Amino acid sequence: MAKRNGSARESFWKLFSFLKPYKLSLFLSLISAFLSVVFSLFLPILLGKAVDKIAGKGAVDFLGLGQILRIMLLVLLLAVGFQWLMNQLNTYLTFHVIEDIRKKAFSHIQAAPLSSIDAKEPGELLSRLTTDIEQISQGLFVLLNQFLQAVFSILETAFFLFLLEWRIALILLALTPLSFFIAKFISKRSYLYFQNQSKSRGEIAAFSTEAIGNVKLLKAFMQEAPKESLYQEKNERLSQYSMQANFYSSLVNPFTRFLNALGYALVGGIGALFCLRGSLSIGQLSSLLAYATQYAKPFNDITSVITEIQNALAAASRVFAFLEEEEMKQKTEERELQKPVEGNMELSGLYFSYTKNQKLIQDLSLSVKSGQNIAIVGPTGCGKTTLINLLMRFYEPNQGGIFLDGIPYDKLSDHSLRSAYGMVLQDSWLKSDTVLENIRYGSPEKSREEVIAASKRAGCHHFILQLQKGYDTPLPEDGGNLSQGQKQLLCIARVMLRDPAILILDEATSSIDTRTEEKVQRAFQEMLKGRTAFIVAHRLSTIQNADCILVMKDGNVIEKGSHDELLQENGFYKNLYESQFQGAET
Structure with a gap:
């Protein structure tokens, strides 16, 4: 239990570090809280003096x-004024601190290795960035607005x-x-449940x-009932943890209220004597009784908000655990690619695996000259997409190196490296914006005319004009009612507009019809001239004109050469090629 409480303290000090840029506002807030309490507590003394002015029989001092x-x-009026100022300052502090945490969290996502993001479920990560940060916001406001004032x-x-x-x-003290012992004893145990x-x-x-994103799949396989049952199980677990956390934290308030009532009774009885x-x-007894009530009130305030603070610290521990994960290594020396990029590639002794126990790419070496088209083929799981991830520097190789133009x-900055690449993946992605801005994504400087020209080359100009507002038609996230093929054509137009030095095509035409594919392939052939390209393909008929074909199996390049050379070798590639065409004929 002590260890859990220690992590709560750590989360508190980490959260407090976000207040450092706002030292002046925090100082003014503390001063306002202090003065507000001073003036509030001065009232009972004045009240006691007022009682003494009317306590004597027939001797009321009206003046x-x-x-x-x-x-x-x-x-x-002074107490109310400083209370208002404290509230305003605490609101300012809370919103700016939470804004800074959100900015840092989003910035960390951009700087974190892709392996770190891939290891988390999207919904769980989203929960940390939304629900948990909102819990921190509520807890921080309560901490500044009620907890600190209660201590004062x-x-x-x-x-x-x-x-x-x-x-x-001395009796009250x-x-x-x-009171503190009871609060600490219970809060140490409730923190574990708030974490859960x-x-x-x-x-x-x-x-x-996951369920909402794959609702069609659930219905197609009739998995609604099992999913609902599993959700109910998770929901009941959350309900149980919530009840346990709130039960333990709610025990504090009754105990402290009992002790406060006891203190009030003692003050009244002894004061009467x-x-x-x-x-x-x-009059002095009246003041003492007022102070006995006032002395009890902060303890009740603290115990009533301890639930929110504990909840906030538990949420903060999850958010800070994410923020403290290792980011991509900072380069000691950053160099920029010379323009124009030639596109000469060298892969030397590459080793890579996602996990230590499962080897994937081993001792891969490859030399690619500028303008060469390299096709990558092989069975599922052989490392094709992994190689693309390494080329785009989404992952770092465990051993070996990759060189671009020597x-x-x-040594290259991520921006300089990735600006040389254009990539079309099998899974298309569109943002919530107009068609025009989706195609211009990554190339904001391009004109409308250039966007239209790229769309014509990609074969999507015709269907764009059929949309309600043409290029100015707003699209929801992920394309809405557009077909998968139409969305992929927009992604292809996006890359054609960018006009990169190196192309990566990962099954770029897998979701479009044969007739449109022929048009796009012609556009790609035109675009590939003079450019280095890496083409991942399952349909071997689409890569017969590649300068070099890499045949991968179990992370290794087992065959390498042109289409005709590989057929003459009577190896693995020939078996793949013949099996596809035999299957098509059958």
Whole structure:
């Protein structure tokens, strides 16, 4: 349990570090909270003096009472004013700190290795970036607005109590350690359940995202009932963790309220005895009772918000765990590619595997001259897409190096490297924007005329004009009602507009019809002239004109050569080629 509580402290100090850029606002907030409490606590003293002015039979001091009431009004206005200022400053601090956390989280996603992002479920990651950060926001506001003010109130109330009657003050202070002990004992145990609650919430988000994103597949395979059952199981687990967390945290408030009521009774009883002895006036007793209530109130405030703070710290531990994951290695020396990029590639002794126990690419070496078209073929899982990931520097090789125009990859900036590439994947992606902006994605400087020209080359100009607003038609995320083939044509037009030095085509025409594919292939052939290209293909008929074909199996290049040369070798490629055409004939 101690270890869990330690992680809560760590999360607190990490969260506090985000307040450092706003030291002045934080300082003013603390001063405002301090003065607000001071003026609020000065009112009971004035109230006691007012009571003494009317306590004597037939001796009411109206002049003195009026003066005290005017002072009370002024003090009340000052307390309210500083309370308002504190609220404004805390709102400013909360929103800016949360904004900074969101910015850092999104920036970290861009800087994190793709392997780190791939290892997480999208829904779980989304939960950390939305739900967990929102929990931090609520907890931070409560911490600044109520918790710190409550601490000031406890300390200042104790000070005023000692000014009035030190013996009664000692009685109240004797109960304080017991309140803190109960709160600490319970909160240490509730933090574990809040962590489980936050984790379980992330699992439900991941499960929901997967189910919603694949709803057609669920219906096609009639998996609605099993999925609903599994969701119910996860939902019940979250409900159980939530109930346990809230049960433990809710125990604090009744215990502290009991101790506070006990303290109030002791002050009233002992204070009455002091009044009978003449060592305490009725007005002073009234002030002491008011302070006894005021001294109890902060403890109740603290215990009532401890649930939100614990929940926020549990959420913060998940967010900071993500933020502290290792980012891509910073290069000690960054170089830019010379323009125009020639496209000479050299792969030397590459070794790569996603996991240590499962080897994939081993000792791969390849030399590609500028303008050569390299086709990559092989059975599923042989490493074709992995090789593309290495070329795009989405993953770092475990061993060996890649050189572009003689410059090692690890010396090139990511921007300079990827600006030389244009990539069309089998899975198309469109953003929520107009058709024009989707094609211009990555090339914002291109004109409308250039976009139209690229669309004509890609074979999508005709169907774009048939849309409601043509190139200005807004598209929802992932293309909406566009067919898979139409979405892929837009992605092809996007790359053609970019006009890169090196092309990567990963089954770029797999989702379009044969007639359109012929048009696009002609456009690609025109575009491939003079450019280095890596073409991943399953249909071997589309890569017969490639300068070199790499045949991969189990992460290794087992055959290499032109289409005719590989057929003459009577090896693995020939078997693949003949099996495709025999299957087509059959």
